[in-house]
Amino acid sequence: MLPAVCIAALGVIIAANPFGSATASQDLGQQASQANASPQIQHVILISVDGLRPEALLPPLVDSHPALKQFTQGAWTAQARCDPDISVTLPNHADMITGRLTAGEQGHGWVGNTDPPSRAMGGTLHAKREKYIYSIFDVAHDEGLQTALIAGKWKFALFEQSYGVDVGAVDTMAPDYGKDKVDCFICTHHPMDETLQQIAFLHSADGNKKRSFSFLHFGAPDAAGHGTGWDLADGSPYRQSLLVIDKAIGELISAINKSPTLHRRVAIVLTADHGGGVPFISHIDPEAAINFTIPFCVWSPTYQSPVDLYSINMNCRHQPAVSERFTVGKLPPIRNADAANTCLKLLGLPAIPDSTVNAAQELRLTKP
Ligand SMILES: [Zn+2]
Structure with missing residues (x-):
């Protein structure tokens, strides 16, 4: 079973192992299980830019952001929504990782937004709900993919504590890839460090002839x-931070395009946990439009033709008015919680068990 890589670049190495290597039998099993996957897409990265307002992808700001601009050349919207009940970081990332909303009987229930308590003290999504809450890491890893979580905030340890060494669910599907669903967990505040780690992870997976899923979180904005x-x-510092993130993402795209084995084989879903500005130095009001409005973009070799995501999903999603979190009595909006099962769809993999958002992977990424 693949060992975990847990490098806390806040200065402490918790555990460090290579990115793992596949055995011949694992490779064969992987190929068999992925026979129906897209022949092109071998790696999917879910990028979350913390606090990213959609204006960064719209004129005139987008003209200063050549990397982000590329995400407006595929299926995307500047009118996605965060969780309907909460507009802070950790719950919204739990939405993205589990394909659930926060509240309700089927919600993941994690409302805290500070560093989680230790695993023994209840710092897992499963402890919160007193049952195993499946994630995108479970599905991807059990299917034989290499997985990474590269985050700009230490509180993302919640997900390593929930899906890391010895705490993930038993892999019941042969071959058994084990209970550690997150092969690589890295935390660093520096966007370019994150990008370099992401590129190294992609090359490592590729070199091992493994497909991969990565969750890449940038905290700077x-x-x-x-x-x-x-x-x-x-x-402004916020605008400066957008330039920093754009450069980091641009470096990633450039590395992908320069690699003969990665070029046209990587798809990226880019979204945010929340916007920000109400109150001006925060984003805690879930009813404020500039807090709940976020972008949702799909960058892929297959789907790279500009299209409004709502226009091709009128059967399953409704675009709320700009002042609305959602429209009462209508279909739900496109949310960051749609990301998990979208990423799995891009990989040709099934939805997360018991997930509730995009659970039928109904969100279309191309014109009918
Ligand atoms: Zn914040």
Whole structure:
């Protein structure tokens, strides 16, 4: 079973192993289980830019963001929504990882937004709900993919504690890839470090002839917003942070395109946990439009033709008015929680067991 790589780049190495190597039998099993997957897409990255307002992808700001601009050349919307009940970081990332909303009987239930308590003290999504809450890491790993969680905030240890060494669910499907669903967990505040780690992970998986799923979280815009506000004026710290993130994502795309084995074989879903600005140096009001409005974009070799995601999903999603979190009595909006099962769809893999958002992988990524 693949060992975990847990490098806490906040200065402490918790555990460090190679990215893992596949055995011949695992490779054969992987190929068999992926026979129906897209022949092109070998690797999917879910990028969450913490506190990313959709204006970053719209004129005029997008003209300063060449990397983000590429995400407007595929299926995307600037009118996606975060969780309907809560607009803070950790619950919204739990939405993205589990394909569930936070509240309700089927919700993952994690409302905390600080560093989680230790695993023994209840710091897992399963302890919160007193049952195993499946994630995208379970599905991808059990299907033989290599998996990574690269985060810009230490509180994401919640997901390593929920799906890491010895705490994930038993893999009941042969071959058995084990209970550690997160092969690589890295936490660093530096966006370019994150990108370099992401590129190294992709090359490692590729070199091992493994497909992969990565969750890549950038924290810089949120940090800038909390410092001096979600200020869209030229030269503001928030605007500067967007340039930093754009450069980091641009480096990633460039590395993918330069690699003969990765080029046209990687898809990226990009979204955010929340926007920000109400109150000005925060985003805690879930009813404020600038907090709940986020982008949702799919960048892939297969789907790279500009199209409004709502226009091709009118049978299953409704675009709310800009002031609405959702429209009462209508279909749900596109949410960041749609991301998990979208990523699995891109990989040709089934939805997360017991997930409730995009559970039928109904969100279309191309025109009918
Ligand atoms: Zn924040």
